[in-house]
Amino acid sequence: xxxxxxxxxxxxxxxxxxxxxxxxxxxxxxxxxxxxxxxxxxxxxxxxxxxxxxxxxxxxxxxxxxxxxxxxxxxxxxxxxxxxxxxxxxxxxxxxxxxxxxxxxxxxxxxxxxxxxxxxxxxxxxxxxxxxxxxxxxxxxxxxxxxxxxxxxxxxxxxxxxxxxxxxxxxxxxxxxxxxxxxxxxxxxxxxxxxxxxxxxxxxxxxxxxxxxxxxxxxxxxxxxxxxxxxxxxxxxxxxxxxxxxxxxxxxxxxxxxxxxxxxxxxxxxxxxxxxxxxx
Amino acid sequence: xxxxxxxxxxxxxxxxxxxxxxxxxxxxxxxxxxxxxxxxxxxxxxxxxxxxxxxxxxxxxxxxxxxxxxxxxxxxxxxxxxxxxxxxxxxxxxxxxxxxxxxxxxxxxxxxxxxxxxxxxxxxxxxxxxxxxxxxxxxxxxxxxxxxxxxxxxxxxxxxxxxxxxxxxxxxxxxxxxxxxxxxxxxxxxxxxxxxxxxxxxxxxxxxxxxxxxxxxxxxxxxxxxxxxxxxxxxxxxxxxxxxxxxxxxxxxxxxxxxxxxxxxxxxxxxxxxxxxxxxxxxxxxxxxxxxxxxxxxxxxxx
Amino acid sequence: xxxxxxxxxxxxxxxxxxxxxxxxxxxxxxxxxxxxxxxxxxxxxxxxxxxxxxxxxxxxxxxxxxxxxxxxxxxxxxxxxxxxxxxxxxxxxxxxxxxxxxxxxxxxxxxxxxxxxxxxxxxxxxxxxxxxxxxxxxxxxxxxxxxxxxxxxxxxxxxxxxxxxxxxxxxxxxxxxxxxxxxxxxxxxxxxxxxxxxxxxxxxxxxxxxxxxxxxxxxxxxxxxxxxxxxxxxxxxxxxxxxxxxxxxxxxxxxxxxxxxxxxxxxxxxxxxxxxxxxxxxxxxxxxxxxxxxxxxxxxxxxxxxxxxxxxxxxxxxxxxxxxxxxxxxxxxxxxxxxxxxxxxxxxxxxxxxxxxxxxx
Numbered sequence: 001x002x003x004x005x006x007x008x009x010x011x012x013x014x015x016x017x018x019x020x021x022x023x024x025x026x027x028x029x030x031x032x033x034x035x036x037x038x039x040x041x042x043x044x045x046x047x048x049x050x051x052x053x054x055x056x057x058x059x060x061x062x063x064x065x066x067x068x069x070x071x072x073x074x075x076x077x078x079x080x081x082x083x084x085x086x087x088x089x090x091x092x093x094x095x096x097x098x099x100x101x102x103x104x105x106x107x108x109x110x111x112x113x114x115x116x117x118x119x120x121x122x123x124x125x126x127x128x129x130x131x132x133x134x135x136x137x138x139x140x141x142x143x144x145x146x147x148x149x150x151x152x153x154x155x156x157x158x159x160x161x162x163x164x165x166x167x168x169x170x171x172x173x174x175x176x177x178x179x180x181x182x183x184x185x186x187x188x189x190x191x192x193x194x195x196x197x198x199x200x201x202x203x204x205x206x207x208x209x210x211x212x213x214x215x216x217x218x219x220x221x222x223x224x225x226x227x228x229x230x231x232x233x234x235x236x237x238x239x240x241x242x243x244x245x246x247x248x249x250x251x252x253x254x255x256x257x258x259x260x261x262x263x264x265x266x267x268x269x270x271x272x273x274x275x276x277x278x279x280x
Numbered sequence: 281x282x283x284x285x286x287x288x289x290x291x292x293x294x295x296x297x298x299x300x301x302x303x304x305x306x307x308x309x310x311x312x313x314x315x316x317x318x319x320x321x322x323x324x325x326x327x328x329x330x331x332x333x334x335x336x337x338x339x340x341x342x343x344x345x346x347x348x349x350x351x352x353x354x355x356x357x358x359x360x361x362x363x364x365x366x367x368x369x370x371x372x373x374x375x376x377x378x379x380x381x382x383x384x385x386x387x388x389x390x391x392x393x394x395x396x397x398x399x400x401x402x403x404x405x406x407x408x409x410x411x412x413x414x415x416x417x418x419x420x421x422x423x424x425x426x427x428x429x430x431x432x433x434x435x436x437x438x439x440x441x442x443x444x445x446x447x448x449x450x451x452x453x454x455x456x457x458x459x460x461x462x463x464x465x466x467x468x469x470x471x472x473x474x475x476x477x478x479x480x481x482x483x484x485x486x487x488x489x490x491x492x493x494x495x496x497x498x499x500x501x502x503x504x505x506x507x508x509x510x511x512x513x514x515x516x517x518x519x520x521x522x523x524x525x526x527x528x529x530x531x532x533x534x535x536x537x538x539x540x541x542x543x544x545x546x547x548x549x550x551x552x553x554x555x556x557x558x559x560x561x562x563x564x565x566x567x568x569x570x571x572x573x574x575x576x577x578x579x580x581x582x583x
Numbered sequence: 584x585x586x587x588x589x590x591x592x593x594x595x596x597x598x599x600x601x602x603x604x605x606x607x608x609x610x611x612x613x614x615x616x617x618x619x620x621x622x623x624x625x626x627x628x629x630x631x632x633x634x635x636x637x638x639x640x641x642x643x644x645x646x647x648x649x650x651x652x653x654x655x656x657x658x659x660x661x662x663x664x665x666x667x668x669x670x671x672x673x674x675x676x677x678x679x680x681x682x683x684x685x686x687x688x689x690x691x692x693x694x695x696x697x698x699x700x701x702x703x704x705x706x707x708x709x710x711x712x713x714x715x716x717x718x719x720x721x722x723x724x725x726x727x728x729x730x731x732x733x734x735x736x737x738x739x740x741x742x743x744x745x746x747x748x749x750x751x752x753x754x755x756x757x758x759x760x761x762x763x764x765x766x767x768x769x770x771x772x773x774x775x776x777x778x779x780x781x782x783x784x785x786x787x788x789x790x791x792x793x794x795x796x797x798x799x800x801x802x803x804x805x806x807x808x809x810x811x812x813x814x815x816x817x818x819x820x821x822x823x824x825x826x827x828x829x830x831x832x833x834x835x836x837x838x839x840x841x842x843x844x845x846x847x848x849x850x851x852x853x854x855x856x857x858x859x860x861x862x863x864x865x866x867x868x869x870x871x872x873x874x875x876x877x878x879x880x881x882x883x884x885x886x887x888x889x890x891x892x893x894x895x896x897x898x899x900x901x902x903x904x905x906x907x908x909x910x911x912x913x914x915x916x917x918x919x920x921x922x923x924x925x926x927x928x929x930x931x932x933x934x935x936x937x938x939x940x941x942x943x944x
Contacts, residue, residue: 022397029411095306102299117314121517123541124558125317127551151313154306171668174635179682180656193672212404230406244420262402266395
């Protein structure tokens with residue numbers, strides 16, 4: 001049944017072999033990004049397609065940080081993504097708690113509504129949002145982006161928070177309510193601290209969602225002063241003379257917060273995706 | 281100790297209101313920024329809305345849709361939407377399933393390999409798009425040179441500027457990015473299968489292929505169906521990679537309907553027409569969803 | 584300390600009635616156990632007293648105050664949960680102080696109350712631990728401590744011992760009882776375990792199907808069950824139920840199992856028309872004699888020595904019954920024996936309604 005030593009060896013070498021291909025494919029584009037970003041300009045095109053550059057330099061990073069608008073874009077992105085993450089997590093905690101703990105009239109429709117907005121092609125709101133935000137003075141403003149990102153993040157974040165609340169026994173807030181707490185107090189003092197990892201994960205999901213969004217950012221905020229990082233990078237890349245080095249260095253910088261977040265939350269990944277299997 | 285005595289009605293009413301209070305802010309925001317705009321967006325499709333023309337906005341009935349019928353780019357985009365969606369979903373599913381099966385049983389090094397192979401999923405889409413367009417760029421990317429060396433291309437050109445094959449670029453990027461998603465979902469489903477069932481089957485003499493066929497597949501099937509259905513809709517709607525990598529070009533050759541809406545709104549400033557395309561997309565997806573549901577109904581009733 | 588009155592309480596979940604009209608008066612300082620199989624409504628009743636569930640009809644009074652409209656926090660009761668429901672992110676001390684902090688009790692008073700409760704429960708050394716670093720028995724104690732620091736009007740217990748192993752459960756039974764004797768607080772204790780009910784309570788409330796079946800002191804329920812449910816639920820091993828036929832002989836009856844005559848006894852105040860009854864006998868009230876002697880003929884089916892006693896499964900005319908003997912008898916399977924049952928030890932039940940058929944004294 002178990003097979004001979006030989007067949008087992010072959011089986012495991014194949015197992016690791018295939019996985020190694022996955023690892024290589026997953027890492028290669030990122031490796032390339034990093035590689036170009038640290039290749040000095042004078043050999044960038046001469047050795048453009050070599051796997052290893054013959055010398056290294058951080059000049060592109062100096063250019064990005066010292067002599068470009070990227071710091072501004074970076075700052076804008078941090079503000080937008082940070083506030084989006086906080087706002088959507090707080091709102092999602094409240095609604096996720098309601099979904100998790102109460103049976104109430106209309107719940108079915110509210111949950112359905114949230115699911116539908118997850119599935120609906122959001123391109124259809126592009127034009128109306130632009131018109132509405134235009135009249136409200138919310139184009140070319142970070143506030144406009146924060147509002148729209150928060151709204152788009154809420155359904156997924158709500159389902160995620162709900163799944164975390166579902167994992168906390170009801171007994172705990174009942175005990176607190178008997179101990180003399182209001183439900184809200186029990187939520188804040190007992191339930192919220194216990195879901196802290198989930199709250200962080202949810203905030204992280206919302207942060208990365210906002211960090212990488214480009215369509216609405218492109219349409220609503222075209223002025224440099226209100227551009228987020230993706231827009232800045234994309235507009236930079238369409239200039240007549242493209243400097244790949246600084247651009248990729250900027251790309252690597254954009255990657256850093258995402259990677260930090262990813263390794264922090266990757267153990268919640270399975271739960272997160274099961275909660276909101278709709279979203280990428 | 282003082283205790284206030286609320287009337288029975290007051291306390292009941294307050295308690296009944298509680299869940300609504302908790303969910304109201306989220307609902308309000310969604311309504312204002314998603315639901316209302318959806319309705320307005322659909323209404324735009326029947327009006328002549330030009331961004332820079334203040335006299336526009338009049339009701340034009342089905343004119344936008346008549347134009348749509350005659351728009352070769354729209355039909356091309358529709359065809360591309362099918363190609364894009366089917367190939368992305370199929371390959372992401374296939375590679376994701378294999379990855380999930382490989383990661384299902386513990387082996388030395390899994391805790392290191394798993395986060396690495398899942399990493400692409402966490403990268404922001406715009407960065408994936410830019411990263412892959414650099415890889416496809418012969419000036420600084422290796423892929424055209426490799427393809428040329430392998431004899432797949434007659435010259436190391438940028439595939440993204442080739443009207444015949446431009447869509448292939450975003451598809452490859454999408455597969456790279458979406459495979460971990462399927463892997464994670466299937467892995468979650470795989471790990472929910474009780475191991476006793478495998479042990480029982482092994483004792484009953486089932487080989488590994490037989491175990492996959494008679495245990496893994498049936499257990500996985502519901503997850504597979506749901507994930508594929510949802511992802512199909514989601515991928516059909518997602519246009520970031522295309523917008524970033526090709527902008528739908530060259531000459532709309534890699535346009536899908538969703539990216540066509542965006543290009544029309546962003547470049548054309550013709551909001552009425554863009555909304556008509558978006559409305560058409562909504563209708564098509566609704567038809568798809570209805571089809572799925574009736575197929576599901578048929579399968580359920582034939583049991 | 585306060586009495587609790589439950590008046591005509593009903594609870595429906597949608598169209599499903601869970602409590603079908605419950606009346607119960609609990610005296611101040613009394614330890615009352617609600618016992619019954621799962622789904623009998625005992626936990627729902629407890630949660631209604633706590634205010635965690637609304638009632639559909641009726642009234643709950645704690646002391647002389649109607650509490651229907653009060654939130655749990657305003658009822659001044661403490662509750663020990665089956666899962667203990669300790670706050671996992673708080674130390675033992677913080678768990679016990681939480682309710683007092685919410686009441687804005689001065690810090691020194693809190694420290695004093697927590698210390699007193701901790702000493703009483705043997706938690707002195709554990710005050711700074713988090714619940715996850717405690718054993719099951721210790722968690723149980725913290726849950727108790729959290730309840731007693733508050734000095735509430737009443738204690739509610741929701742199956743507090745069911746997550747403990749047998750040995751610990753026995754010990755905690757004793758400790759809870761002792762604690763009650765020290766504090767003397769009104770306690771309502773829910774369990775499905777009839778041994779807990781028997782050993783701990785001043786009064787047992789046996790519930791089934793959303794209705795109180797019988798209320799009384801433990802031995803009263805044991806010796807004098809009101810119906811077949813209570814008779815079968817209280818006592819382990821359970822009471823034997825023998826399907827028998829009663830034949831009237833003046834103001835006495837003779838009970839027959841098939842053709843075998845079981846015994847003669849005074850007639851109950853009523854009998855079903857066809858004479859079919861169920862005769863209930865406790866296993867320890869059946870005497871066992873070697874075969875030849877006088878008594879009811881039976882055969883041995885199975886012998887289970889438990890050490891303290893030996894449980895003998897015997898067969899009378901095709902019906903199984905269990906009996907207890909503390910003598911070390913040498914019994915073989917299929918060995919014929921004879922059994923003796925005293926008429927006074929027999930409870931008769933109506934097989935259709937399950938009600939007790941009382942024998943007038």
